[in-house]
Amino acid sequence: MEGEAGERVDLTLLRRHLGAASLAVFLCAAGLPLAAPPPDAAAPGVPRVSDIRAWTNEIYTRVAIDTGDEVSWQANTLRADPPRSLPPRIFIDIRGAGIRDEILRKPVEVRNGLLRQVRAGRFDRDTVRVVIDLERESTYRVFALPGPFRIIVDIDGEGAIPVLPTSPEAVAPPGPVAAGPSPEDPAQPLITPPVSPRASPAGSAVPSAPPAIPPSVESPRAAASHPAPTRKHRVRVMIDPGHGGKDPGAIGPTGLKEKDVVLAIGRKIREKLSGSGEFDVRMTRDEDVFIPLEERTAMANKGRADIFVSLHINASRNRSAEGFSTYVLSRGASNREDLELAARENGVPIGKLQGVKFIIDDMFTGARKNESLRLAKTVNDAVVRHVSTRFPGAQSLGLKQAPFYVLVGARMTAVLVEASFISNAREESRLRDTSCLDGIADGVVEAVRYYGRNGIFAHSDY
């Protein structure tokens, strides 16, 4: 009974205090079937909180909660409770899941000015509760990624983007629910509304087509959200060679692997871009290792990169498909091929892609959209031009948009390059030629230099 009452309170609070997009995310999650029997962590087939991972600096934190199988979950917040020495908290209730014993025993300690710690416990017989203890009230967003299922919490400690109501009167829901505290702590809810002005209704099965490239350099919303502090460091570039380790990416007709090609290109970009001293270039991976998509984004955010370039090679069942394209994040794609590509790069069936649409216009990604579109076009044009000088006839498929998980939550200008088709025998052969890889790298370097030198990053936060 107590658990049921708690659930009702949580739902009401979410409706009142969280943004529309988060409500959609919540409803989406709540619509999942609940596991009826109490979870047994050791039982096969029962989802279980197997790991809690965190990437953090003093203004940004991403927490990933791994459950493996899909679970029903709810997120909510609590204000600080000084008499009980409790800080502001975000908590995630996960139904029908077990939890690994080591996680119960050992909180993830951070204490960096934004995040205090992440801890977890069994809230009741059927619910695992993960609690994020904050140092101060912060804006946050929670979403889930499938395959394997993980719940992601992005916390923004800058405080410049949201306008938070702070008085208890402004936040307490009316009526009897107001007296209904969270089951864990008898405190008022903490208000941290995620910023998402253009949420889509839940349940749309067909992803919408991406919008046209906006004409302005910076949207009014983005400009208002980022009051143009002056950057005090070299332009930081995070190069992200896709795939790696157990994930080879696409494989060509003669066995060339995408993971090896993009790592080689990434190293070339780093070498070429680092030479002048203008750029601080880092890579998400510099060896043949597997890194989850959400970790790549988190690495760029934690490292306060100004530019994020994810490197991939395309593939298609149509063996004659060819050409170069560069993508930015959007909630949908304009054609089936782009959706199939995003599904493959995300490592999920195409039917799973729709959930990502709730999180595109989030507090980080939305403000960077225009800059990302411009960088993507510049990158693609330059890559095609440089490759064409060595290999006449290189085709441009142009600037595109699709729901790539690796771009979700990126705080900086972020693009994803699909540098020709490894499934095309001629292009696969070209990708074995180091001069082609040099051409691709030269194109990315030229575009990044152009952007860095022309002050496109004037709105960079750091």
Ligand SMILES: [Zn+2]
């Ligand atoms: Zn790829």
